[in-house]
Amino acid sequence: MQFKVSPLTKIISLSGFLALGFLLVILSCALFHNYYPLYDILIFLLAPIPNSIFQNRSDYGSSSFMNDSLDGNSGQGASDFGYFCTGMLVTSGLTLPLVLYHCQLINSVSCAMSISGGLIIYSSIVIFSWFFHSSWNEDDSNDALFT
Amino acid sequence: MDSHQESNRLFRIPFKIPSFHGVRTLGVYISGMFYALGFWVFLDSVLYSKHANASDVHVTFIDWIPFLCSTLGMLIVNSIEKSRLINLEGGNGFMSGSGDMDSAMAWQARSILFCGFALLAGGLSGSIVVLIIKFLIKDYTTYPTVGMGINNVLGNIFILISCIILWIAQNVEDEYSYSLTI
Numbered sequence: 001m002q003f004k005v006s007p008l009t010k011i012i013s014l015s016g017f018l019a020l021g022f023l024l025v026i027l028s029c030a031l032f033h034n035y036y037p038l039y040d041i042l043i044f045l046l047a048p049i050p051n052s053i054f055q056n057r058s059d060y061g062s063s064s065f066m067n068d069s070l071d072g073n074s075g076q077g078a079s080d081f082g083y084f085c086t087g088m089l090v091t092s093g094l095t096l097p098l099v100l101y102h103c104q105l106i107n108s109v110s111c112a113m114s115i116s117g118g119l120i121i122y123s124s125i126v127i128f129s130w131f132f133h134s135s136w137n138e139d140d141s142n143d144a145l146f147t
Numbered sequence: 148m149d150s151h152q153e154s155n156r157l158f159r160i161p162f163k164i165p166s167f168h169g170v171r172t173l174g175v176y177i178s179g180m181f182y183a184l185g186f187w188v189f190l191d192s193v194l195y196s197k198h199a200n201a202s203d204v205h206v207t208f209i210d211w212i213p214f215l216c217s218t219l220g221m222l223i224v225n226s227i228e229k230s231r232l233i234n235l236e237g238g239n240g241f242m243s244g245s246g247d248m249d250s251a252m253a254w255q256a257r258s259i260l261f262c263g264f265a266l267l268a269g270g271l272s273g274s275i276v277v278l279i280i281k282f283l284i285k286d287y288t289t290y291p292t293v294g295m296g297i298n299n300v301l302g303n304i305f306i307l308i309s310c311i312i313l314w315i316a317q318n319v320e321d322e323y324s325y326s327l328t329i
Contacts, residue, residue: 080171080175080317083172083175083176083179084175084176084178084179084182084313085179086176086179087175087176087177087178087179087180087182087183088179088180088182088183088186089183090180090183091179091180091183091184091187092183092186092187095183095184095187096187098187099187099190099191099194100194102191102195103191103194103195103197103198103199104198104199105194105198105199
């Protein structure tokens, strides 16, 4: 990758992507006057939270207690819990519209739209943290504002 | 030291478990996925019974009990500090005078682990019992009705698979860090 994309372009395109996801999920509710798929947005917004929380915690644990093996193990367990919760939330976000469709609460079009919308929301959040994690670590002076 | 550790392990596995650094993370992710799959497969039967049920069989609290047993068992099994168990496996072999408190702690860990596995197995067999007694004996054998019982069994099987994958993932990473420190 030779060409350099400015961070502003990244932010704008990602926010457009995120808005497309929200549009799909809300449209899947509003077209059929059936607001059950809105829970999908909630689940996919909650999904990256445990991963980020426990990842930072394990970083602190490994850096400050490098010699102490027992504390290192407990930090590992905490990050495991974060990974477990993330996998659980992503899978439940995918299966919630399928279950609602199987129970005849929503129809198939609404199911497909809410699944794709939720995937778009989650992937845009993941790509956002992926893009800006390295650039935030480079300059620590600006980093204090955001954390 | 390395060959001694190799001969001291509990199982003789003829093949090597792939132990690169990301396998623990991947295993934990997959285990979470299986747990959510089990939860939603079970919840599917509950919601189906509430909203789209044409028969006169409904999911009651009886059907929830195996699921709750499996979840509690998984929580107990995976919240035990596994180094306690593994330390005693080594301590029994060549360090016999390891102290009284350690062996008592390991004994407690083993009995709690036994309770956890008993809860997991009890959840699975309980769901099969519910399927047989509530659906198969009363001749509800056509699919959309018996699907509620089958989903219950499937959900408990998925939770069991998730527990097994989590256990294996954590043990594999322990082996990796073991060979790293030695």
